Amino acid sequence: MKKKLLSLVLVGAMSTAMLAGCGNSSAPATDTQAPAADTQAPAADPANETQAPAADNASAGGNTLSVYAWDPSFNIPALKAAEADYKANVDDTFSLNIIEQSQSSDVEQAITLAGSSGDYSQLPDIVLFQDHWIQKYVSDYPDAWMSVDDAEVDWSDFGAEKLSYSTVNGVHYGFPVDNGTVVMAYRVDILEECGYSIDDMKGISWDDFIKIGEEVYAKTGKYLLSMDGDGNDLIYMMLQAEGGSQFKDGKPYITENAPLVSVCEKIVEMSQKNVCYLANDWSDYTDQTIQGDMVAGVMNGNWIIPTIQNVPENSGKWEITTMPTLNGGEGYASNGGSSLCVTSNCQNPDLAKKFLAYTFGGSSETYDAALCDGGVITCCISAGTSDVYNEGVAYFNDTPIYAQIVEMGSHVNVIEQNDAHYTARTHMAAAIMNAIQGADLMTELKTAEENINFAMGN
Structure with missing residues (x-):
């Protein structure tokens, strides 16, 4: 599917990174994982x-x-x-x-x-x-x-x-x-600098997340979230946390899907307010935004953990919790x-x-x-x-993140899946980027829906 095949070198990082939760004090991973x-x-x-x-x-x-x-x-x-x-x-x-x-x-x-x-x-x-x-x-x-x-x-x-x-x-x-299972990881030291704790981020709404993100950027110059703008998985993850899908009865469900429209609106707003940085590509996302210390928060499938751990000087400064949701309450999703x-x-x-x-x-x-x-x-x-699984992981402030991840995974909503998942992601990502640049979001979503239908032969 696309360009991000798992490199044997990149994936090798996972083994080293996980040793911290297996009674081993190894240094964090030295590479990233797609x-x-x-x-x-x-x-x-x-x-x-x-x-x-x-x-x-x-x-x-x-x-x-x-x-x-x-x-x-x-x-x-x-x-x-x-x-x-x-x-x-x-x-x-x-x-x-x-x-x-x-x-x-x-x-x-x-x-x-x-x-x-x-x-x-x-x-x-x-x-x-x-x-x-x-x-x-x-x-x-x-x-x-x-x-x-x-x-x-x-x-x-x-x-x-x-x-x-x-x-x-x-x-x-x-x-x-x-x-x-998706993790929402935060730099707790940066949150504390801005007057917040990891507990303040648990079960919050995306509106509250945006408010906090604006404060974090104003005080520290760091974004509270980032994502590969080309392969944008935010839409899928945020919508799944609402119990929704981009498909209904086997067909694209976009413009009449109110939660999906709201999710897209939040992503556009976050980008325009310097809360979320949409990277140019996968390398920009991992190497620059995460490993380059541009962000105070990371949200993705838990396989992103070795990428986070790739900055040794930030050991002990990260913790994980659940995702925000549109109306507040703990959000759960899975990606991969x-x-x-x-x-x-x-x-x-x-x-x-x-x-x-x-x-x-x-x-x-x-x-x-x-x-x-x-x-x-x-x-x-x-x-x-x-x-x-219940051992504390030093990089994540000695919290038992693996037990947390398994528990969170038990709450992920079952949603409608479709073979056109990645086709939809491509067109939805384009719609988001165009809207950030000033295009009308609903017009862009309508175009995306038409393109997905065409690709599916509908």
Whole structure:
């Protein structure tokens, strides 16, 4: 999807950064990480491909499973942690054959090519799959997947929003892996300089946020928020915190969507009043606004934490809380994530479901190691209560941010998702930028709605 593929170097930062919450006093990360929501390229067009990517396929049964996954510094350490856990506590003969893919689009391409040919024999037992695409691929290629409804797992231990991505027509097709819960992080030292505390920022309205942001900028010259203006996720996150979506019944829902219009108005107002800085691109957002110390607040999926930690001299000066909302009250959203799905070519489905249920279905041992080794934060509410998750993180003023994130994730609203999510983001971002420059917002939103409809073939 776009230009922000997860660089192996960038993602490697997550592992180092997370060690602070695993009984290790390592220095903060030294690089930044692009959002999980944007690590995905569109599925390949089967007409332009002649064969699936060369790779091992499903295991021949026995005690071995195979899995496609990408990112050797994030997802793959989590899978290795799960393998070690299962091997130590369930079956010492078990092994997991992790078949590394260069990026998430490789996995979609494999499913697309298999589905187009009707030959699923080259697929592995399990695939790691981007959440935003699961429903489309289950719909387009229903024969590629296996239901995991009968797995022995407590589905209620996952947040409803996270499960909604991998649940199609009431049937579970995946086990959630990484937590994309949004954090609202603040420089508490700067807030205190302006007469506020982290508690003052909890459950506030966007109007109050703007008022405080104006004071912060006037006194310190720092913005209270920033975002990549080109890949603007503020609209999606702010609207989800209101329980709303940019889509209704499968179509764009923009100009008649009052909460969405209000969200856009607030973003324009924040930008015009020097409360929010909309960066030119992703590098400007991470390298300049966050690491360049331009902001006193950061709001994004929790994978943004290593970027925040990339300024060692600010250790102990940050804390996190929930998002503001339009009318006040704590806001919750999610941005990014993936799940593990069992393919129809799985040669040992009982083992696959048992393995996934035991590990990613709630094992503290798996998720403690996944956090420490790769920075993967659990989606399981119970696993987030472990001692590791409840350790204070020095960079965030010794607060237990990982336990906070898991708890916040349990409150995220389930909203309507759509395959045109990123198309909508592109056109909505353009509408916002034009309005900031003086164009009429409603006219721009109408144009965006028309463009999204056109792109969707409506």
